Amino acid sequence: MNTTPSSQKSVPFSPTAWEILRHRYLRKDTSGATIETPEEMFARVARTVAAAEVNYHGNVAQWEETFFHLLSSLQFLPNSPTLMNAGTTHGQLAACFVLPIEDSLENIFQATKEMALIHQSGGGTGFSFSHLRPKGDAVASTGGVASGPLLFLRVFDAATEVIKQGGRRRGANMAVLRVDHPDIFEFIHAKEEPTAFTNFNFSVAVDDAFMRAVATGSLYPLHHPVSGAVVREVVAREILAALSQAA
Numbered sequence: 001m002n003t004t005p006s007s008q009k010s011v012p013f014s015p016t017a018w019e020i021l022r023h024r025y026l027r028k029d030t031s032g033a034t035i036e037t038p039e040e041m042f043a044r045v046a047r048t049v050a051a052a053e054v055n056y057h058g059n060v061a062q063w064e065e066t067f068f069h070l071l072s073s074l075q076f077l078p079n080s081p082t083l084m085n086a087g088t089t090h091g092q093l094a095a096c097f098v099l100p101i102e103d104s105l106e107n108i109f110q111a112t113k114e115m116a117l118i119h120q121s122g123g124g125t126g127f128s129f130s131h132l133r134p135k136g137d138a139v140a141s142t143g144g145v146a147s148g149p150l151l152f153l154r155v156f157d158a159a160t161e162v163i164k165q166g167g168r169r170r171g172a173n174m175a176v177l178r179v180d181h182p183d184i185f186e187f188i189h190a191k192e193e194p195t196a197f198t199n200f201n202f203s204v205a206v207d208d209a210f211m212r213a214v215a216t217g218s219l220y221p222l223h224h225p226v227s228g229a230v231v232r233e234v235v236a237r238e239i240l241a242a243l244s245q246a247a
Contacts, residue, residue, distance in 0.1 A: 011038050011072055024169055025083045041083065042071040048086035049078075080169070081122035092121035103131050103226055108152055112159050119163050119171035126174035129153065130205070131225050134182035148183050150190055153197065160199035173199055179206045179239060182222045182231045188242045204243060214240050 013021065027036040027044075036044070046067035053060045070076040077083070079095040086093060097118050099111045115125045133139075135148025153175055160171040175197075177187045188204065191197050213220040213236035220236035223229065 011042075011074065013038065024080065027088070039072060042068055044087040045078065045082060046071060049082075084122045090121050092123065094123055096126065097123050098126045101127050101129060101131060103133055108132075108155075112156055115156060115171070115173070116159055116163050119160060122169070124172040124174075126176070127156070128176040128178075128205070129187075130176065130178040130181055133224070133226050134231070135186070137224075148186070149177060149181070150183065150186055153190075153200065157197050157199050171199060173201070174203060175200050176203045176205050178225075179204050179210050180221065180223045181225060184222065184239060185242060188239070188246050192246060210236055210239070 021038055021041075022034050026034050026038070026041055029035050046064045049067055050060050050064035053063050071078075078086075079093075081095055082093045085091055099114055099118075101108060101111050111127065115127075118125050129149035129152070132149045132152060133146045135146060135150065137146040137148075139146055156173065156175075160173060163171060177184060181187070184204065187202065191200075191202055210220055212218070217235070217237060219233040220239065221230040221233050224231050
Protein backbone atom coordinates (compact mmCIF):
# COMPACT_ATOMS: atom_id res chain seq x y z
CA MET A 1 0.00 0.00 0.00
CA ASN A 2 1.19 3.51 -0.78
CA THR A 3 1.33 6.24 1.83
CA THR A 4 -0.85 9.31 1.31
CA PRO A 5 -0.11 12.98 1.98
CA SER A 6 -0.70 14.38 5.44
CA SER A 7 -4.02 15.96 4.45
CA GLN A 8 -5.65 12.54 3.96
CA LYS A 9 -9.33 12.40 4.86
CA SER A 10 -11.75 9.59 4.32
CA VAL A 11 -14.00 10.44 1.39
CA PRO A 12 -17.70 9.58 1.84
CA PHE A 13 -18.87 7.74 -1.28
CA SER A 14 -22.34 6.46 -2.05
CA PRO A 15 -22.78 2.71 -2.68
CA THR A 16 -23.04 3.42 -6.41
CA ALA A 17 -19.83 5.46 -6.38
CA TRP A 18 -18.06 2.67 -4.49
CA GLU A 19 -19.18 0.13 -7.06
CA ILE A 20 -17.91 2.28 -9.95
CA LEU A 21 -14.62 2.92 -8.17
CA ARG A 22 -14.03 -0.78 -7.55
CA HIS A 23 -15.04 -1.77 -11.06
CA ARG A 24 -13.16 0.87 -13.02
CA TYR A 25 -10.56 2.80 -11.12
CA LEU A 26 -9.07 1.13 -8.05
CA ARG A 27 -6.06 -1.10 -8.69
CA LYS A 28 -6.46 -4.87 -8.59
CA ASP A 29 -4.07 -7.75 -8.16
CA THR A 30 -3.70 -10.64 -10.59
CA SER A 31 -6.66 -12.43 -9.01
CA GLY A 32 -8.92 -9.41 -9.54
CA ALA A 33 -9.06 -8.42 -5.87
CA THR A 34 -9.08 -4.69 -5.11
CA ILE A 35 -5.80 -3.63 -3.51
CA GLU A 36 -6.29 0.14 -3.37
CA THR A 37 -8.47 2.51 -1.38
CA PRO A 38 -9.90 5.71 -2.89
CA GLU A 39 -7.42 7.75 -0.83
CA GLU A 40 -4.56 5.68 -2.19
CA MET A 41 -5.88 6.19 -5.72
CA PHE A 42 -5.93 9.97 -5.18
CA ALA A 43 -2.41 9.80 -3.73
CA ARG A 44 -1.20 7.79 -6.71
CA VAL A 45 -2.62 10.35 -9.14
CA ALA A 46 -1.34 13.34 -7.14
CA ARG A 47 2.14 11.86 -6.87
CA THR A 48 2.34 11.10 -10.59
CA VAL A 49 1.06 14.48 -11.75
CA ALA A 50 3.22 16.42 -9.27
CA ALA A 51 6.33 14.59 -10.46
CA ALA A 52 6.27 16.73 -13.61
CA GLU A 53 7.19 19.76 -11.47
CA VAL A 54 10.80 18.53 -11.53
CA ASN A 55 10.96 19.73 -15.12
CA TYR A 56 9.88 23.24 -14.10
CA HIS A 57 11.85 23.64 -10.86
CA GLY A 58 8.65 23.39 -8.85
CA ASN A 59 8.14 22.06 -5.34
CA VAL A 60 7.05 18.47 -5.99
CA ALA A 61 5.98 17.73 -2.41
CA GLN A 62 3.93 20.91 -2.17
CA TRP A 63 2.12 20.26 -5.44
CA GLU A 64 1.50 16.63 -4.50
CA GLU A 65 -0.16 17.84 -1.31
CA THR A 66 -2.19 20.42 -3.26
CA PHE A 67 -3.33 17.95 -5.90
CA PHE A 68 -4.22 15.37 -3.25
CA HIS A 69 -6.36 17.90 -1.38
CA LEU A 70 -8.22 18.89 -4.55
CA LEU A 71 -8.90 15.25 -5.44
CA SER A 72 -9.76 13.89 -2.00
CA SER A 73 -12.13 16.81 -1.33
CA LEU A 74 -13.77 16.14 -4.72
CA GLN A 75 -13.22 19.75 -5.74
CA PHE A 76 -11.61 18.44 -8.91
CA LEU A 77 -11.40 15.07 -10.64
CA PRO A 78 -9.34 14.35 -13.76
CA ASN A 79 -10.47 12.19 -16.66
CA SER A 80 -10.87 8.43 -16.37
CA PRO A 81 -7.53 7.46 -17.97
CA THR A 82 -5.69 9.57 -15.40
CA LEU A 83 -7.53 7.93 -12.50
CA MET A 84 -6.94 4.50 -14.06
CA ASN A 85 -3.39 4.79 -15.32
CA ALA A 86 -1.44 7.42 -13.38
CA GLY A 87 1.41 5.73 -11.55
CA THR A 88 0.92 2.41 -13.37
CA THR A 89 2.77 0.75 -16.21
CA HIS A 90 0.15 2.05 -18.69
CA GLY A 91 1.00 5.69 -18.03
CA GLN A 92 -1.59 6.86 -20.57
CA LEU A 93 -3.40 9.94 -19.23
CA ALA A 94 -5.19 11.29 -22.31
CA ALA A 95 -8.90 10.73 -22.93
CA CYS A 96 -9.45 11.64 -26.57
CA PHE A 97 -7.58 10.78 -29.76
CA VAL A 98 -8.33 11.67 -33.39
CA LEU A 99 -7.07 9.05 -35.84
CA PRO A 100 -6.74 9.81 -39.57
CA ILE A 101 -8.40 7.48 -42.05
CA GLU A 102 -7.35 7.53 -45.69
CA ASP A 103 -8.88 5.70 -48.66
CA SER A 104 -6.81 2.52 -48.47
CA LEU A 105 -7.43 -0.86 -46.92
CA GLU A 106 -4.03 -0.81 -45.20
CA ASN A 107 -4.69 2.56 -43.58
CA ILE A 108 -8.22 1.64 -42.50
CA PHE A 109 -7.10 -1.48 -40.66
CA GLN A 110 -4.06 0.28 -39.22
CA ALA A 111 -6.50 2.80 -37.72
CA THR A 112 -8.57 -0.11 -36.36
CA LYS A 113 -5.48 -1.51 -34.63
CA GLU A 114 -4.55 1.87 -33.16
CA MET A 115 -8.14 2.34 -31.96
CA ALA A 116 -8.01 -1.00 -30.15
CA LEU A 117 -4.79 -0.12 -28.35
CA ILE A 118 -6.15 3.29 -27.32
CA HIS A 119 -9.35 1.75 -25.99
CA GLN A 120 -7.34 -0.78 -24.01
CA SER A 121 -5.61 2.10 -22.21
CA GLY A 122 -8.86 3.88 -21.42
CA GLY A 123 -8.94 6.46 -24.22
CA GLY A 124 -11.67 7.28 -26.71
CA THR A 125 -11.27 7.81 -30.45
CA GLY A 126 -12.67 10.02 -33.17
CA PHE A 127 -12.53 9.53 -36.92
CA SER A 128 -13.49 11.33 -40.09
CA PHE A 129 -14.63 8.85 -42.73
CA SER A 130 -14.96 11.61 -45.32
CA HIS A 131 -11.94 10.50 -47.39
CA LEU A 132 -13.40 7.05 -48.12
CA ARG A 133 -14.89 6.61 -51.57
CA PRO A 134 -18.65 6.04 -51.71
CA LYS A 135 -20.35 2.67 -51.67
CA GLY A 136 -20.32 0.97 -55.10
CA ASP A 137 -17.51 3.10 -56.48
CA ALA A 138 -15.01 1.32 -58.73
CA VAL A 139 -11.72 0.17 -57.17
CA ALA A 140 -9.09 0.21 -59.89
CA SER A 141 -6.55 -1.94 -58.02
CA THR A 142 -8.89 -4.94 -57.71
CA GLY A 143 -11.54 -4.33 -60.35
CA GLY A 144 -14.14 -4.54 -57.58
CA VAL A 145 -16.37 -1.97 -55.94
CA ALA A 146 -15.84 0.09 -52.80
CA SER A 147 -17.55 -0.93 -49.57
CA GLY A 148 -18.23 2.67 -48.54
CA PRO A 149 -17.81 4.37 -45.14
CA LEU A 150 -20.73 2.60 -43.45
CA LEU A 151 -19.44 -0.91 -44.04
CA PHE A 152 -16.01 -0.03 -42.70
CA LEU A 153 -17.67 1.71 -39.77
CA ARG A 154 -19.16 -1.68 -38.86
CA VAL A 155 -15.62 -3.06 -38.62
CA PHE A 156 -14.63 -0.35 -36.13
CA ASP A 157 -17.85 -0.83 -34.19
CA ALA A 158 -17.39 -4.61 -33.97
CA ALA A 159 -13.77 -4.23 -32.85
CA THR A 160 -14.85 -1.82 -30.13
CA GLU A 161 -17.51 -4.26 -28.94
CA VAL A 162 -14.97 -6.96 -28.13
CA ILE A 163 -12.32 -4.76 -26.52
CA LYS A 164 -13.00 -3.34 -23.09
CA GLN A 165 -10.97 -0.32 -22.03
CA GLY A 166 -8.40 -1.87 -19.71
CA GLY A 167 -11.03 -4.45 -18.80
CA ARG A 168 -13.01 -1.72 -17.09
CA ARG A 169 -15.23 0.10 -19.55
CA ARG A 170 -16.38 -0.03 -23.15
CA GLY A 171 -14.71 1.98 -25.85
CA ALA A 172 -16.28 5.16 -27.18
CA ASN A 173 -16.01 6.56 -30.70
CA MET A 174 -17.03 9.55 -32.75
CA ALA A 175 -17.63 9.17 -36.49
CA VAL A 176 -17.74 12.25 -38.71
CA LEU A 177 -18.78 12.48 -42.36
CA ARG A 178 -18.75 15.61 -44.48
CA VAL A 179 -22.17 16.79 -45.57
CA ASP A 180 -21.10 16.72 -49.23
CA HIS A 181 -20.15 13.00 -49.21
CA PRO A 182 -22.25 10.95 -51.65
CA ASP A 183 -23.21 8.50 -48.86
CA ILE A 184 -24.46 11.25 -46.54
CA PHE A 185 -28.09 10.07 -46.41
CA GLU A 186 -27.08 6.49 -45.59
CA PHE A 187 -24.81 7.84 -42.86
CA ILE A 188 -27.54 10.03 -41.37
CA HIS A 189 -30.06 7.19 -41.19
CA ALA A 190 -27.59 4.48 -40.07
CA LYS A 191 -28.36 4.70 -36.36
CA GLU A 192 -32.13 4.62 -36.68
CA GLU A 193 -31.85 0.88 -36.10
CA PRO A 194 -31.49 0.70 -32.27
CA THR A 195 -28.85 -2.05 -32.32
CA ALA A 196 -26.66 -0.45 -35.00
CA PHE A 197 -23.36 1.29 -34.21
CA THR A 198 -23.94 1.26 -30.45
CA ASN A 199 -20.29 2.15 -29.80
CA PHE A 200 -20.39 5.32 -31.93
CA ASN A 201 -21.71 8.84 -31.85
CA PHE A 202 -22.33 10.18 -35.36
CA SER A 203 -21.74 13.76 -36.47
CA VAL A 204 -22.13 15.47 -39.84
CA ALA A 205 -19.61 18.17 -40.73
CA VAL A 206 -21.34 21.07 -42.49
CA ASP A 207 -19.83 24.11 -44.20
CA ASP A 208 -20.99 27.64 -44.94
CA ALA A 209 -21.96 26.71 -48.50
CA PHE A 210 -24.37 24.10 -47.17
CA MET A 211 -25.95 26.51 -44.70
CA ARG A 212 -26.37 29.12 -47.43
CA ALA A 213 -28.06 26.51 -49.63
CA VAL A 214 -30.39 25.67 -46.74
CA ALA A 215 -31.23 29.34 -46.23
CA THR A 216 -32.03 29.90 -49.90
CA GLY A 217 -33.65 26.52 -50.58
CA SER A 218 -31.00 25.73 -53.18
CA LEU A 219 -29.45 22.56 -54.50
CA TYR A 220 -26.23 21.39 -52.86
CA PRO A 221 -23.56 19.34 -54.68
CA LEU A 222 -22.24 16.04 -53.33
CA HIS A 223 -18.60 15.48 -54.26
CA HIS A 224 -16.54 12.37 -54.86
CA PRO A 225 -14.02 12.40 -51.97
CA VAL A 226 -11.11 11.25 -54.13
CA SER A 227 -11.61 13.02 -57.46
CA GLY A 228 -13.58 16.00 -56.16
CA ALA A 229 -16.06 15.66 -59.03
CA VAL A 230 -19.72 16.46 -58.43
CA VAL A 231 -21.58 13.14 -58.16
CA ARG A 232 -25.08 14.63 -57.91
CA GLU A 233 -26.99 17.57 -56.48
CA VAL A 234 -29.63 17.37 -53.77
CA VAL A 235 -31.91 19.85 -52.06
CA ALA A 236 -29.94 21.10 -49.06
CA ARG A 237 -33.07 21.33 -46.92
CA GLU A 238 -33.71 17.61 -47.46
CA ILE A 239 -30.36 16.85 -45.86
CA LEU A 240 -31.17 19.15 -42.94
CA ALA A 241 -34.60 17.57 -42.56
CA ALA A 242 -33.03 14.11 -42.47
CA LEU A 243 -30.50 15.30 -39.90
CA SER A 244 -33.22 16.75 -37.70
CA GLN A 245 -35.33 13.61 -37.88
CA ALA A 246 -32.39 11.32 -37.11
CA ALA A 247 -31.29 13.49 -34.20
